[in-house]
Amino acid sequence: MRVTELRFLRDYWYPVLVATDWHRPTEVTLFGQRHVIDPAGGELPVRVRYGLVWTCVGEPVTAAPPCWPEADTAAENGWRTYVEFFERWACSAPRIIDNNLDNAHVAYVHRGSFGDPAFARLPRPDLRPNNEGGFTAVVTTRQVGVGVQLGVTDDESTVFVRDTVTDLVAPLTTRIRLRYHGAGPDYGFYGVATPVDDTSSIYVRLTALGGTPDEQPWERFHAFGTRVKDEDRTILETTDCDFPVDLTSEVHLKVDAPTVAYRRYLARLLQEDLRSCS
Amino acid sequence: MLVTQVPAFRRFWYPVAFVEDVAAGPIARRVLGEDLVVWSTGPDEVAAARDKCPHRSSKLSIGWAEDGCVVCPYHGWRFGADGRATHIPQLDPGLPIPPKAQLRSVHACVRYGVVWVALEDPVGGIPALPEAGDPTYRYVRQFDEVWAAAATRLVDNSFDPAHVAYVHRGTFGNPSSAHIEVPEVSMTDEGLLARIELEVDNHLDVARRANGETTTRTVRTTVSRFVAPFLRVMSITYPNGLHHLLVTGICPVDDGHLRLVQWALRNDTEADVPAADVVAFDRAVTLEDQHLLEHTDPDYELDLTDLVHVKVDRGTIALRKIYRQFVEGTWPALARVSEAPGVDLRRGAASAEVPVVDIAPFFDGTPDDRAAVAAAMVDACATIGFVLVSGHGVDQAKLDDFYATAKEFFQLPLAEKLAVRSPANNLFQGYACPGDGPGFHTSERQSFNVSRFDTPAEAIAAGYPDDIGSHLYDALWPTRPAGFRGAWRAYFEEMETLTDKLLRIFEAGLGLADGWFADKVDKDPSTLVANYYSNDIESGHEPSPFRFKAHVDGDVFTILYQDDGPGSLQLHHRGLGWRNVEPVPGTFVVNIGELLARWTNDRLRATPHRVLAPVDPAEQALPRVSAPFFVKPNLDARIGPIPELLAPGEQPRYPTITSRQWLGGYLADIDAGYDSTEKFAELTKADPALR
Numbered sequence: 007m008r009v010t011e012l013r014f015l016r017d018y019w020y021p022v023l024v025a026t027d028w029h030r031p032t033e034v035t036l037f038g039q040r041h042v043i044d045p046a047g048g049e050l051p052v053r054v055r056y057g058l059v060w061t062c063v064g065e066p067v068t069a070a071p072p073c074w075p076e077a078d079t080a081a082e083n084g085w086r087t088y089v090e091f092f093e094r095w096a097c098s099a100p101r102i103i104d105n106n107l108d109n110a111h112v113a114y115v116h117r118g119s120f121g122d123p124a125f126a127r128l129p130r131p132d133l134r135p136n137n138e139g140g141f142t143a144v145v146t147t148r149q150v151g152v153g154v155q156l157g158v159t160d161d162e163s164t165v166f167v168r169d170t171v172t173d174l175v176a177p178l179t180t181r182i183r184l185r186y187h188g189a190g191p192d193y194g195f196y197g198v199a200t201p202v203d204d205t206s207s208i209y210v211r212l213t214a215l216g217g218t219p220d221e222q223p224w225e226r227f228h229a230f231g232t233r234v235k236d237e238d239r240t241i242l243e244t245t246d247c248d249f250p251v252d253l254t255s256e257v258h259l260k261v262d263a264p265t266v267a268y269r270r271y272l273a274r275l276l277q278e279d280l281r282s283c284s
Numbered sequence: 285m286l287v288t289q290v291p292a293f294r295r296f297w298y299p300v301a302f303v304e305d306v307a308a309g310p311i312a313r314r315v316l317g318e319d320l321v322v323w324s325t326g327p328d329e330v331a332a333a334r335d336k337c338p339h340r341s342s343k344l345s346i347g348w349a350e351d352g353c354v355v356c357p358y359h360g361w362r363f364g365a366d367g368r369a370t371h372i373p374q375l376d377p378g379l380p381i382p383p384k385a386q387l388r389s390v391h392a393c394v395r396y397g398v399v400w401v402a403l404e405d406p407v408g409g410i411p412a413l414p415e416a417g418d419p420t421y422r423y424v425r426q427f428d429e430v431w432a433a434a435a436t437r438l439v440d441n442s443f444d445p446a447h448v449a450y451v452h453r454g455t456f457g458n459p460s461s462a463h464i465e466v467p468e469v470s471m472t473d474e475g476l477l478a479r480i481e482l483e484v485d486n487h488l489d490v491a492r493r494a495n496g497e498t499t500t501r502t503v504r505t506t507v508s509r510f511v512a513p514f515l516r517v518m519s520i521t522y523p524n525g526l527h528h529l530l531v532t533g534i535c536p537v538d539d540g541h542l543r544l545v546q547w548a549l550r551n552d553t554e555a556d557v558p559a560a561d562v563v564a565f566d567r568a569v570t571l572e573d574q575h576l577l578e579h580t581d582p583d584y585e586l587d588l589t590d591l592v593h594v595k596v597d598r599g600t601i602a603l604r605k606i607y608r609q610f611v612e613g614t615w616p617a618l619a620r621v622s623e624a625p626g627v628d629l630r631r632g633a634a635s636a637e638v639p640v641v642d643i644a645p646f647f648d649g650t651p652d653d654r655a656a657v658a659a660a661m662v663d664a665c666a667t668i669g670f671v672l673v674s675g676h677g678v679d680q681a682k683l684d685d686f687y688a689t690a691k692e693f694f695q696l697p698l699a700e701k702l703a704v705r706s707p708a709n710n711l712f713q714g715y716a717c718p719g720d721g722p723g724f725h726t727s728e729r730q731s732f733n734v735s736r737f738d739t740p741a742e743a744i745a746a747g748y749p750d751d752i753g754s755h756l757y758d759a760l761w762p763t764r765p766a767g768f769r770g771a772w773r774a775y776f777e778e779m780e781t782l783t784d785k786l787l788r789i790f791e792a793g794l795g796l797a798d799g800w801f802a803d804k805v806d807k808d809p810s811t812l813v814a815n816y817y818s819n820d821i822e823s824g825h826e827p828s829p830f831r832f833k834a835h836v837d838g839d840v841f842t843i844l845y846q847d848d849g850p851g852s853l854q855l856h857h858r859g860l861g862w863r864n865v866e867p868v869p870g871t872f873v874v875n876i877g878e879l880l881a882r883w884t885n886d887r888l889r890a891t892p893h894r895v896l897a898p899v900d901p902a903e904q905a906l907p908r909v910s911a912p913f914f915v916k917p918n919l920d921a922r923i924g925p926i927p928e929l930l931a932p933g934e935q936p937r938y939p940t941i942t943s944r945q946w947l948g949g950y951l952a953d954i955d956a957g958y959d960s961t962e963k964f965a966e967l968t969k970a971d972p973a974l975r
Binding site for chain 1: 336338339340341342343345346356357358359360372373374375376382384385868869
């Protein structure tokens with residue numbers, strides 16, 4: 007289904023501007039419709055949070071965007087946070103979130119950075135419901151190449167074991183925490199796909215880095231992250247903007263448990279929304 | 285006429301690339317609005333499919349080819365030439381590849397160094413080119429490029445000699461020679477043949493070089509073959525003996541774009557004229573055409589009164605005649621059996637893309653919802669005569685019980701099943717199986733049949749007419765499996781409820797009064813049948829590609845449940861031929877029968893359909909169950925075109941008779957061995973478009 011057909015998506019918060027770029031009334035597009043976001047106040051509710059300007063074009067189901075624990079505890083836990091990416095992609099928003107929930111794509115899509123087709127076969131991720139109405143997916147995988155990013159080694163063939171904990175916290179919002187068991191500092195991502203219209207989205211990634219600037223310099227991390235992001239973008243921009251929320255239109259494997267759960271989650275919200283309308 | 289709106293165009297080969305251009309990896313091509321991936325599977329061998337991975341919808345054309353397979357760059361899934369996945373890296377070794385992990389493949393081949401594709405079983409489009417095998421001719425590659433013009437416009441231009449004087453005044457035309465002879469045009473099996481002698485100028489040095497002419501004026505004889513629907517072979521003979529054969533391959537990309545794949549065959553040598561000069565001259569000419577055509581309307585006028593025509597337009601008038609035959613599905617080539625090399629027609633059949641209509645909003649939605657459901661149902665039944673119904677409200681548990689007991693029954697020993705075979709050799713009572721003689725199916729089908737009442741006496745007691753007995757038969761219930769009768773009766777009731785819903789929707793969609801059908805389909809001889817297809821009975825029949833031959837249903841409409849066992853139900857689409865009706869979970873197939881077609885004077889279509897046997901012997905042993913519920917009218921209902929549905933001046937195509945008379949004739953025909961499949965076979969003799 008297209009994002010404009012999933013009416014319930016309008017009831018969530020989406021980042022539409024980077025806060026540091028917001029000085030005057032600015033036109034933004036959400037679900038194909040233009041709105042003006044005015045620092046002096048206007049038609050839509052606005053929240054400024056985590057360096058982003060958020061709004062909601064429906065009836066917000068929560069008072070504010072989902073929280074980002076790394077940013078909220080940055081002072082105590084030493085996280086450094088960044089608005090790493092904020093760019094318009096020519097694909098449908100659920101395809102971006104689907105990609106965030108899908109660890110199996112790494113082996114092929116990122117074979118030029120940290121993936122390796124030799125590690126294509128992954129265990130089925132563990133899934134459990136989370137407190138935000140979504141679910142948490144946990145998987146342990148072996149990754150090559152991240153040594154460059156972690157500053158542990160320059161050798162892109164060194165293999166690291168990592169735990170990936172992915173939380174779906176809103177229909178188009180995920181949080182991801184990555185752990186390397188002491189081989190390098192943790193880091194975390196907060197990802198949102200803002201639905202501009204049926205065929206394009208703003209890809210937003212907030213990044214939290216653990217460790218000190220010496221252990222994990224931002225520039226090195228960001229340079230590697232940009233390579234990885236461009237690899238995703240190339241593939242996602244070829245996907246169909248019609249995102250099926252049923253389970254029969256596409257083929258699924260055991261390893262696809264999180265993306266299957268995502269389709270079920272959207273289908274449930276759609277059904278609840280239709281029921282409340284009728 | 286927009287090219288994507290003519291289904292018949294999908295049944296022809298179109299050139300999409302030079303074969304050397306797929307050597308480096310898969311390429312993306314669009315044909316009639318569909319995005320395709322084309323890849324090399326070996327020397328001079330290619331495959332093509334819809335450019336969409338069935339897993340997460342990414343495009344294969346940005347992937348790579350390996351061992352003749354195309355590899356998806358998202359998760360590394362690998363697909364072979366037939367579209368089936370051959371390797372899924374995330375699957376544990378030894379696990380079977382899911383059958384749905386398959387690209388929707390299309391036909392592809394290499395001829396004359398060019399890649400050709402066809403979206404449906406092709407019946408033509410690749411020209412015979414004797415010069416291609418003649419060693420005195422050489423091959424000159426020219427262009428592979430997309431123009432922002434409809435394919436029809438370039439064909440039109442190619443058969444319009446009068447444009448030369450103006451459009452090509454910069455290369456070889458001259459407005460002073462605008463008045464030309466009327467071309468000789470004749471119709472051929474492949475399209476047209478047009479011949480004309482033109483006095484042309486050689487304005488350009490490169491023209492003189494390309495054609496080996498030293499003078500500025502030349503008389504050239506041009507014979508153009510139109511190979512329908514979009515290809516031209518132009519043969520130009522110059523007074524100096526040069527023969528320049530130009531193949532203008534045109535692929536309809538979408539309504540507003542064409543792909544030009546053009547090459548030349550010439551009886552000279554590189555020493556006589558460098559290929560670069562040949563290309564340069566044709567480049568200059570095509571640029572003139574492109575500029576003009578990119579300013580034309582993609583909607584090609586078929587009606588001769590839409591534009592002004594003059595005598596020299598004979599070629600383009602003939603073209604319009606041919607295109608009208610494509611639109612109407614009467615172009616003779618469409619009746620041919622596909623010539624696709626090495627393609628199994630049955631496996632290659634494309635989906636009929638039967639629309640799915642959710643009928644629930646008709647009953648719990650707004651008046652607008654009701655109207656939308658009714659319109660969607662009638663539209664689907666008026667165009668292809670089939671529709672997939674979801675939101676039908678049939679109790680899943682009752683369907684499951686019915687299905688399970690049916691399947692279990694068919695898997696009992698033959699002797700036990702034969703105990704509930706009709707003692708009167710009746711095919712509409714109890715169990716029937718393949719065999720010879722009356723009361724046996726002539727195809728590889730087992731069936732079990734029941735009607736609403738266990739005996740005709742019960743029906744008469746319930747208010748049915750006295751002669752219902754000649755149309756109903758005593759039910760024969762098997763003793764095993766347990767619960768068989770209860771499960772079937774419960775499902776029968778579900779089917780009756782759904783029948784009533786569908787009748788209300790048809791009333792609304794056709795514009796009949798609410799309840800118009802109510803007194804015509806309430807005391808009716810409707811029947812529930814389960815068909816079981818499997819090769820586990822030795823019938824002695826000759827092997828047949830069909831499990832049920834082509835026929836039209838003799839009822840109001842049929843509600844069909846089909847499982848996803850191998851073998852497929854196909855419907856006959858006029859102009860497109862046979863197409864698969866793919867099972868969609870949670871839906872019933874509803875198809876219009878002969879009686880509703882008569883009531884609506886054929887506005888709703890009774891579409892021929894058939895069931896194919898699977899191709900693989902292993903699949904033939906796997907069972908498939910399909911369960912039609914045949915909705916029949918009351919015996920006293922009057923069947924004939926409903927007067928209020930006739931447009932002003934529309935003549936009724938059928939007499940008005942009673943259902944009793946119609947059914948009597950229908951059953952008498954079956955008794956005489958003239959069943960619906962025989963009737964259809966007869967029709968196809970007279971009408972090749974039905975084959």
